[in-house]
Amino acid sequence: MKRRDFLRATGGSGGAVAIGSGVAAGQEGTGTTTSTGGGGSGPTETVTVGPGGSLVFEPAELTIAVGTTVNFVWDSNMHNVVPQSQPEGANWEGEGEQGTTFDAGHEYSHTFETTGTYEYVCTPHESAGMTGTIEVVEELQSGGGERELHDIGAPIHPHWVGVGTILMMFVSLVFTFYILKYGESPNTGNTGGGE
Incomplete structure (x- = not known):
């Protein structure tokens, strides 16, 4: 479905509500959201449960x-x-228990x-290694100073490919300019002496 058709079907601005709730036009919502332990104004992190059908939490370790x-x-x-x-005094109950599971969405x-x-597990898949850990600290350590590209989630090699591409474009333009400006000498077409 195209974006325009989706907005038309959901009544324009109502599309944003449908997208935000995870329910598209013509589909029933199967997921529920349970919020416990306060929340709302602080930072948020996401853990994907069974990404792509794999038996893992992503990320498996989170600080x-x-x-x-x-x-x-x-x-x-x-x-x-x-x-x-x-930890002692924590009140985390998780979501589900032995024999209770939830589906995608x-x-x-x-x-x-x-x-x-x-430390937490997916009880049906614990033996397959579906475990996770969340470490809660008073405050996250900031790197202080410069951050490396891989620290902000950007692999290094695409940046070097970009730099190389820009360099080659520049060299090509300079070479083309040189050939057009100073190309052949006026005598290149003369191969022999006059008769």
């Missing part, structure tokens, strides 16, 4: 500051998020207020 909301988003079926250990959020290490 966040106190007050960060983690949004668990299901990308495949038959998964849950069950805490195995958490489901979302669950929790705001972490207690520092320490939280």
Whole structure:
């Protein structure tokens, strides 16, 4: 469906509401959002549950500051998020339990207020290694000074490809200018002496 058709079908600005709620025109919503532990104004991180049908959490290890909301988003079926250990005084209950799972489109959020290490699993796939860890710290360490390209999520090699492309374009323009301006000498066409 094209964007214009989608907006027409959902009544213009209502399309933004449909997109935000994860429900497109003509489709029923199957996911639910559960928010626990406050939240709203602090930073947010996302953990994808079963990305592309794989039996992992992505990222499997996450370090966040106190007050960060983690949004668990299901990308495949038959998964849950069950805490195995958490710091004393923490109240994280997770989403689901042994025998209770959720399908793609489901979302669950929790705001972490207690520092320490939280370990969790998907109970149906724990033996396959579907485990995760969230480390909650008072505040995240800032790198201080310059940040490397790979630290901000940009691989280095595409930048060098871009630099090389710009350099080759420049060299081509200079070479073309030189050939057009100073190309052949006026005597190049004369191959022999006059008769």
